[in-house]
Amino acid sequence: MSIKTLGIRNRNPFRIQLGFWNYVVIIAFILIGFFLIYPLFNIFVNSFWQDGKISLENYQEFFSYKYYYSALLNSFIVSTTATFFACCLGIPVAYAMARFNIPFKGLFHILIILTLLSPPFIGAYSWILMLGNNGFIKNFFADLGLDIPSIYGLHGMIWVFTLQFYPHIYLYVSGALKTIDVSLEEASASLGVSGWKRIRKVTLPLIFPTVSTGALMVFMASFADFGTPMLIGQGEKVLPILAYEQFISEMGSNPAMASTLSMILLTVTTMVLFLQRYVVAKKTYTMSALRPPKIIKLKPAKRVMATLLVMAVVTLSIIPQATVITTSFLKTNGPVFVGGFSLESYRQVLYKVPQAIQNTFTYASLAIVFMVIAGLLLSYVVVRRPSKLTSLLDALIMIPYVIPGTVLGISLIIAFNKPPIELTGTWIILVVAYCIRKLPYTMRSSTAILHQIDKSVEEASISLGVPPMKTFFKTTAVLMIPGVLSGAILSWVTTINELSSTIVLYYGATATITVSIYSEVFTANFGTAAALASILSLATIISLIIITLLTGKKDINI
Known part of the structure; x- marks a missing residue:
C-alpha cells in the first residue's frame, strides 16, 4: 500500500506556507516593533548617552541632586496615598452597591463611570475654581473668618487623584463581590465570625487579587498623570512634570536627562506591576462560585445610611463636572x-x-x-x-x-x-x-x-x-x-x-x-x-x- 493510498501527503518540512493570519501576526510585530519597541529602545540608549559616549552620568546626577530625586519621592507620596484613599472610598461603595438594596444604583453607576472617564486635569481645574487662592468656596469661608487650605500642593494632587481614580477600585471590587461564593461567608458566620470581622477575615482576602489590580490601576494612573500636577503642583515637582520640563525647556532642552527620567518612570511602573503579580501569585484565590450572593434587603434606617454613603462619595466626585458645566x-x-x-x-x-x-x-x-x-x-x-x-x-x-x-x-x-x-x-x-x-x-x-x-x-x-x-x-x-x-x-x-x-x-x-x-x-x-x-x-x-x-x-x- 502506497503512502498516497493512505492519504498521507509527503510535505517538505522546509517549505513555509503563510496564510492570511500569519501575515496579520507578522504585520502586527512589525508595527509594534517600529512604533513601540524602537522608540522605547531609543530613550533607553539616549539615557546612557552623554557627550557622544556611553555613560552613567545622567543616572548619577539624578540620584545626586535633590531637585531630581525629590520629584521621584513626591510621585511616590502622591501615588501611594491616593491609592490608599481610593481603596478607602472604592471598597465601601462597591460593597454597598453589590450587596445592598440601595436605590438609584444605575444612576450612581453611570456617574461613577463618568468620573473615571473625564480627564483628571479637568477635575484639578474645577477644584481651582472652588478651592484655589480665589476660589468661591475658599472666599466663602474667608468671609466667615475661616482660612482653609487652598488646593495647591501635594495634598491637592492626592485629593484630586483620590476622587478621580477610586472608580477603578469600585469597578474591580463590585465585579468580584457579585461572583464570590456566598457559602464561604456563611461558613464563617456559622463559626461565630460576623459583621466587620467576617468582611476583614474572609471577604477581603478572597477578593484581594481584584483589589490589588484596581489599586495598581490607581497607582499607575496617578504616578503617570501630567495635567493635575502641572495645574496645582505650585512648585512641587513630580517625575512626569520634570521629564516634560527637561525635554521642552525655555532655557534649552536636555533630551538625555529627559530620557533618563522617562526610563525611571517606566522602570517604577513596571516594577510595581511585577510586584502586584508576585504578591497575588504567592497565594491561591480560587473558589467555585456556585452560589453567588443575593442582594441583602436592609432595614429602612440602614438602607438610608448605605445610600447616603454612596451618594456622598458620588456627589463629591461629580462636583468637578457640575462645576465645569455650570461655570x-x-x-x-x-x-x-x-x-x-x-x-x-x-x-x-x-x-x-x-x-x-x-x-x-x-x-x-x-x-x-x-x-x-x-x-x-x-x-x-x-x-x-x-x-x-x-x-x-x-x-x-x-x-x-x-x-x-x-x-x-x-x-x-x-x-x-x-x-x-x-x-x-x-x-x-x-x-x-x-x-x-x-x-x-x-x-x-x-x-x-x-x-x-x-x-x-x-x-x-x-x-x-x-x-x-x-x-x-x-x-x-x-x-x-x-x-x-x-x-x-x-x-x-x-x-x-x-x-x-x-x-x-x-x-x-x-x-x-x-x-x-x-x-x-x-x-x-x-x-x-x-x-x-x-x-x-x-x-x-x-x-x-x-x-x-x-x-x-x-x-x-x-
Whole structure:
C-alpha cells in the first residue's frame, strides 16, 4: 500500500506556507516593533548617552541632586496615598452597591463611570475654581473668618487623584463581590465570625487579587498623570512634570536627562506591576462560585445610611463636572466670573480654537478606525490561534498600560524627529500615539467577546462550504462587533481626553481640546476653559449612552 493510498501527503518540512493570519501576526510585530519597541529602545540608549559616549552620568546626577530625586519621592507620596484613599472610598461603595438594596444604583453607576472617564486635569481645574487662592468656596469661608487650605500642593494632587481614580477600585471590587461564593461567608458566620470581622477575615482576602489590580490601576494612573500636577503642583515637582520640563525647556532642552527620567518612570511602573503579580501569585484565590450572593434587603434606617454613603462619595466626585458645566454658562470679565448667564464663552471658543475641536474628533476617529480593525484581527489570532508567538504579541500590545503618556511622547519624538521618517510636528505622530496608548482597551473587549462566541458557530459555517476567511468576516466578525465597538468607544473617550502624550507631541496647528483647556487655564481664561471642558464632558456622556445601547446592559464595566 502506497503512502498516497493512505492519504498521507509527503510535505517538505522546509517549505513555509503563510496564510492570511500569519501575515496579520507578522504585520502586527512589525508595527509594534517600529512604533513601540524602537522608540522605547531609543530613550533607553539616549539615557546612557552623554557627550557622544556611553555613560552613567545622567543616572548619577539624578540620584545626586535633590531637585531630581525629590520629584521621584513626591510621585511616590502622591501615588501611594491616593491609592490608599481610593481603596478607602472604592471598597465601601462597591460593597454597598453589590450587596445592598440601595436605590438609584444605575444612576450612581453611570456617574461613577463618568468620573473615571473625564480627564483628571479637568477635575484639578474645577477644584481651582472652588478651592484655589480665589476660589468661591475658599472666599466663602474667608468671609466667615475661616482660612482653609487652598488646593495647591501635594495634598491637592492626592485629593484630586483620590476622587478621580477610586472608580477603578469600585469597578474591580463590585465585579468580584457579585461572583464570590456566598457559602464561604456563611461558613464563617456559622463559626461565630460576623459583621466587620467576617468582611476583614474572609471577604477581603478572597477578593484581594481584584483589589490589588484596581489599586495598581490607581497607582499607575496617578504616578503617570501630567495635567493635575502641572495645574496645582505650585512648585512641587513630580517625575512626569520634570521629564516634560527637561525635554521642552525655555532655557534649552536636555533630551538625555529627559530620557533618563522617562526610563525611571517606566522602570517604577513596571516594577510595581511585577510586584502586584508576585504578591497575588504567592497565594491561591480560587473558589467555585456556585452560589453567588443575593442582594441583602436592609432595614429602612440602614438602607438610608448605605445610600447616603454612596451618594456622598458620588456627589463629591461629580462636583468637578457640575462645576465645569455650570461655570461655562456664566458671564466673565477677564479671568473673573460675574453674575448672570451667557453663551459668550462658547462663542469665544468657536472663534478662538475651532481647529482644536476639529482636530480632537478627527484624530480620535482616525485612531478608532485602526483600533477597530486591529481589535478584530489581533484578538482572533490571540484567542483562536494560541501559541507562544501570539502570547508574546498579546503581551506586547498590553505594554502601553504601564507606559506614562509623557514617556511615550518623548520616545516618539526622539525616534522620529529626523529623516528618513520625520513625524514630529505632524498629526500622524498624534494618531500613532493614540493608537499605541488606547489599543489595549479595544483588545481587551474584543478578546472578551470572542471567548464568549462558541467555536461551533464557525465550524458549522465552514462545514456548510463557507471558506474560513469568509466565515470570519461574515459570521465571527459580525458577532464580535458589539464588544469591539464598546471597547473602541471607551478608547475614543480616553483619546479625546488625552493630555499627557498630546502636550509633548502637538505643534501649533495640531493642538487638541485638552491642550487648549490647559493653555486657557494657564492664561486665566476660565470661561473658555470651562466651555471646552463641557464639550468633552458632553462627548463622554453621549459615548456612555452609546455603549449602553450597544451592550444592552444597565451596568457599564471598563
